[in-house]
Amino acid sequence: MKTRRTGVTIVLPVHNGAETLPEALHSISQQTYRDWRLVVVDDGSTDGSAEVVARHFRGDRRVRLVRTEHRGVAAAANLALREADTEWVARMDADDLCMPERLEVQLDFALRHPEVDVVAGQVESFAAGGIGEGFAHYDAWQNALLTHEAIAREAFVELPVAHPTLLMRRRRILAVGGYRAGDFPEDYEFFLRALARGLRFGKVQSVVLRWRDHPHRATRTDPRYREEAFLRVKATYLAPRLRGRPLFVWGGRKARRLGRLLAAEGAPPSGWVDVDPRKRGQRSDGLPFLEPGALPPAGTAYVVACVGTRGAREEIRAALHGRGYRETADFWMAG
CATH class of the missing domain: 3.90.550.10 (Spore Coat Polysaccharide Biosynthesis Protein SpsA; Chain A)
Structure with missing residues (x-):
């Protein structure tokens, strides 16, 4: 035609x-x-x-x-x-x-x-x-x-x-x-x-x-x-951007579900980032919880943040920008 x-x-x-x-x-x-x-x-x-x-x-x-x-x-x-x-x-x-x-x-x-x-x-x-x-x-x-x-x-x-x-x-x-x-x-x-x-x-x-x-x-x-279907398709297209450096996933239970899906797509997390002080020293899926200040220097790791609380994305962006992380190069918001 x-x-x-x-x-x-x-x-x-x-x-x-x-x-x-x-x-x-x-x-x-x-x-x-x-x-x-x-x-x-x-x-x-x-x-x-x-x-x-x-x-x-x-x-x-x-x-x-x-x-x-x-x-x-x-x-x-x-x-x-x-x-x-x-x-x-x-x-x-x-x-x-x-x-x-x-x-x-x-x-x-x-x-x-x-x-x-x-x-x-x-x-x-x-x-x-x-x-x-x-x-x-x-x-x-x-x-x-x-x-x-x-x-x-x-x-x-x-x-x-x-x-x-x-x-x-x-x-x-x-x-x-x-x-x-x-x-x-x-x-x-x-x-x-x-x-x-x-x-x-x-x-x-x-x-x-x-x-x-x-x-x-x-x-x-x-x-x-359904939410799981959205997380899965996110993981499919996000994982190729996350290879070659340690990956840290920031957020709660939904973030850890996304992290497991990323691992299945070939981008396994190295740890979880959580602001809850009660998580310090604990592990989930065998991976440690980190406070935001313990993240590696910018340019040496990737961060994916998956949070639902209104206003939390802006706070995380500000924290990562303050550490020198660049959005869509070093970190991504995924929720």
Whole structure:
């Protein structure tokens, strides 16, 4: 298939999204940027999702509806990518709402920053009963990460880009293998793999998507989004950065679970860092606990910090910077 140089293809995989699809599709039809195409892959829906799409865009030649048996979101998204014929593709989910200027502002950013392969955007979460403090905190955190350097710095904390906001160079996404299916969050694995393969990220400083929270959201119901799955995929992509020096993992029980997963990936810790004075002289998994001041000099060891207490990451960063450790060279935040 010949790739068009102009326009944007929106790729939207859906499985049983009929309840929210009408609003999502309406938000697409209201885009101020008009040179768009839409590829919807109906992933074996049984609730009439395909019929919703067909009714909404009846007679609109910009829209292609592909029906398949149920194979999962990764396979559906990859099929949509292959069906696209434009240089730029925009990811979309069936339960979210694009802001009217979404494509216009993201494509403008992409054209002004030719070094960028993936353009994300800021989000505004919403829910029928209002969003909780956790989602509000996550939105504020990832909305503040605008540059490639900031996004890469936070890569192992959480997913620092809202996946359904992504505008991507299609050839670059296909070159890194598209999406993978497995016992892991496919959006986070895709992000970490793209980053490891050298793709550059950016983010527009405006809200481009209203992100719907609801009880059936995959992040709430799909076992691939459980904490252990996130830790495992972090370990897979973090371990190659941690070889050649002693490794120390900073944090509590979650950090030690991550340390075991890093060991399984070929980056075994040499010790645990904990501020709790009761841990002094103790061992876990045969490894000693260290106080932060006992870490080796900068440049001779790696540190991975995995902490959940709000404000703890900033304190650890300050302590390590004070010792001369450089973030993403000598230490990484991973939680």
